[in-house]
Amino acid sequence: MHAYRSHTCAELNKSNVGETVRLSGWVHRVRDHGGLLFIDLRDHYGITQVMADPDSPVFAEIEKVRSEWCIRIDGNVLARDESLVNDKLPTGEVEVFIRDIEVLGKADELPLMVFGEQEYPEETRLRYRYLDLRREKMQQNMLLRSNMVQSIRKRMWDKGFNEYQTPIITASSPEGARDFLVPSRLHPGKFYALPQAPQQFKQLMMVSGFDKYFQIAPCFRDEDPRADRSPTDFYQLDLEMSFVTQQDVFDTIQPVMQGVFEEFGGGRKVDSEWPQISYRDAALWYGSDKPDLRNPIKMQVVSEHFAGSGFAIFAKLLEQEGTEVRAIPAPKGGSRKFCDRMNAFAQKEGLPGMGYIFWRKQSPDSIAQERGITVKEVNALVKSGEITLGNEAAGPLAKNIGPERTEAIRQQLGLDVGDAAFFLGGKPKAFEGVAGRARNVIGEELGLTDKDRFAFAWVVDFPIYEADEETGKIDFEHNPFSMPQGGMEALNGNPLEVLGYQYDLACNGYELVSGAIRNHRPEIMFKAFEIAGYGKDEVEKRFGGMVNAFQYGAPPHGGCAAGIDRMVMLLADEANIREVIMFPMNQRAEDLMMSAPSEPMSDQLMELGLRVIPQDQ
Numbered sequence: 001m002h003a004y005r006s007h008t009c010a011e012l013n014k015s016n017v018g019e020t021v022r023l024s025g026w027v028h029r030v031r032d033h034g035g036l037l038f039i040d041l042r043d044h045y046g047i048t049q050v051m052a053d054p055d056s057p058v059f060a061e062i063e064k065v066r067s068e069w070c071i072r073i074d075g076n077v078l079a080r081d082e083s084l085v086n087d088k089l090p091t092g093e094v095e096v097f098i099r100d101i102e103v104l105g106k107a108d109e110l111p112l113m114v115f116g117e118q119e120y121p122e123e124t125r126l127r128y129r130y131l132d133l134r135r136e137k138m139q140q141n142m143l144l145r146s147n148m149v150q151s152i153r154k155r156m157w158d159k160g161f162n163e164y165q166t167p168i169i170t171a172s173s174p175e176g177a178r179d180f181l182v183p184s185r186l187h188p189g190k191f192y193a194l195p196q197a198p199q200q201f202k203q204l205m206m207v208s209g210f211d212k213y214f215q216i217a218p219c220f221r222d223e224d225p226r227a228d229r230s231p232t233d234f235y236q237l238d239l240e241m242s243f244v245t246q247q248d249v250f251d252t253i254q255p256v257m258q259g260v261f262e263e264f265g266g267g268r269k270v271d272s273e274w275p276q277i278s279y280r281d282a283a284l285w286y287g288s289d290k291p292d293l294r295n296p297i298k299m300q301v302v303s304e305h306f307a308g309s310g311f312a313i314f315a316k317l318l319e320q321e322g323t324e325v326r327a328i329p330a331p332k333g334g335s336r337k338f339c340d341r342m343n344a345f346a347q348k349e350g351l352p353g354m355g356y357i358f359w360r361k362q363s364p365d366s367i368a369q370e371r372g373i374t375v376k377e378v379n380a381l382v383k384s385g386e387i388t389l390g391n392e393a394a395g396p397l398a399k400n401i402g403p404e405r406t407e408a409i410r411q412q413l414g415l416d417v418g419d420a421a422f423f424l425g426g427k428p429k430a431f432e433g434v435a436g437r438a439r440n441v442i443g444e445e446l447g448l449t450d451k452d453r454f455a456f457a458w459v460v461d462f463p464i465y466e467a468d469e470e471t472g473k474i475d476f477e478h479n480p481f482s483m484p485q486g487g488m489e490a491l492n493g494n495p496l497e498v499l500g501y502q503y504d505l506a507c508n509g510y511e512l513v514s515g516a517i518r519n520h521r522p523e524i525m526f527k528a529f530e531i532a533g534y535g536k537d538e539v540e541k542r543f544g545g546m547v548n549a550f551q552y553g554a555p556p557h558g559g560c561a562a563g564i565d566r567m568v569m570l571l572a573d574e575a576n577i578r579e580v581i582m583f584p585m586n587q588r589a590e591d592l593m594m595s596a597p598s599e600p601m602s603d604q605l606m607e608l609g610l611r612v613i614p615q616d617q
Helices: 059-063 122-127 136-158 199-207 246-264 279-286 312-317 336-348 364-371 375-384 396-413 428-445 487-491 522-531 536-549 564-571 602-608
Strands: 020-033 036-042 047-052 070-079 094-105 180-183 191-194 212-220 233-242 276-278 324-330 355-361 391-394 420-426 456-460 465-467 474-476 502-507 510-517 557-563
Touching (some): 020 094, 059 094, 136 212, 136 233, 136 246, 136 564, 199 212, 199 233, 199 536, 246 456, 246 502, 246 557, 279 428, 312 420, 324 396, 324 428, 336 355, 336 420, 336 428, 420 428, 502 557, 510 564, 522 536, 557 564
Parallel strands (some): 047 094, 276 456
Antiparallel strands (some): 036 047, 070 094, 212 233, 355 391, 456 502, 465 474, 502 510, 510 557
């Protein structure tokens, strides 16, 4: 028999009854039933119930066993009584009577329990990650990640892509985040960088004639942590193709992503229609460039209904250049209680409040006041059919702008009795983020967001440039390496109207994919950077390797990168990306388990020619 096991803890069933077996694993739980000792023995594959009574030759040893001890047992497979069968376990029809036991590794008092679903502070979980990872949910998340990566690789190979590896130590190349710098021992005073992405190398591969590349690539960015972003490193499905258009990239990546989500989505619906939404429309309709289309709410511009109206705040605001008023429809949100809740939400977001109108059934009181008759007379007229109660708008805004304007708003938004609308005004960039978050809250609170679904959308037509509001200086708003739509001709016009062949894929409110058709023409690249104030010398200094390569017959090419960690987070239905990374950093970019970052030893610094300057506290 094998030194440690003849079976895993998920393999035994009724067909093994009568066999002598050997199992190894961790003590998941110990139960003492009046002289009978039951142990749930756990390994990576599952759980088997093992048991002993005083007749067992090792009963005294078994009594000493505690949670999370690592043990080996030998024993006989017995059938459980029918009334004791556990249908929730693959091994639930059997148990193993222990004849021999060996303690492979004792466990000290546990800082966190593996059995059960107790909540522990994240700092504790990360400090003792090896224990945290023993928990069933974490085992499932990591297995999901592994299986998903395997599936992605197969799908990419099946599409004719080849996997190549790019350097981990390279030159600093700003990609929109801070680099992690690595000092060079052989070249004192100079530094390498860990790659923020394999961007330049994969483009150079296309210049080298490799038609289709992919890689499950590690990327390193010194970023501030967020729930959906690791502060140090992450993995992405990185791909690039030659002689392709934007649509070719979409047609390549969609079946891969859709197939992965169908395979691992646990039966949730995966949309097959992926709309293409312009960046500007996404900002207008959803308040975000990563819209959650499970929520059907679309925001609209309603400035015309407030211009010159009795609501002075919006009326005066609209007299300023570049301002507008947008409405967030809220079907079935037409109660003062809900409107007050959303108003409180806006105040938490730092706004004075959020205007609203809600529509209700017209009351006899309002008709009586309007016609100068009694409520009793109104009720009589309603009963006789001479008057039909319609709908009426309520709320402070409705009183200020009057019934004609509120009715026009209602019709534009397609709302009815029992519905509401919320309003924000100003320069769109100043309130779009809050509007987008309000839209999400409204969708959640009113049950409009379909939780059992993965909804994808391509966000396209990103503007390449933006102007600083104070100085008017033109700079890049998005990826400077995207090919401008219209090429050189577009760059000779108004920079703020130049759009790039750049695209993101959003799913359920998260950005999963980002990519572009690349600017492979040196003369167009130099012109694009010149508009943003970067001279030819600076471009050659920063991106010399790639720019030089483009002088030697670069093909049109494009690609994208999909975030592996974020995909697993969505598939595992987790809200925090650290739940799907084996050994993540904490919120302060610290590895509590390995005590990183740590202070270097003095001889290491001397060898590198470095000195640490203490920071003022």
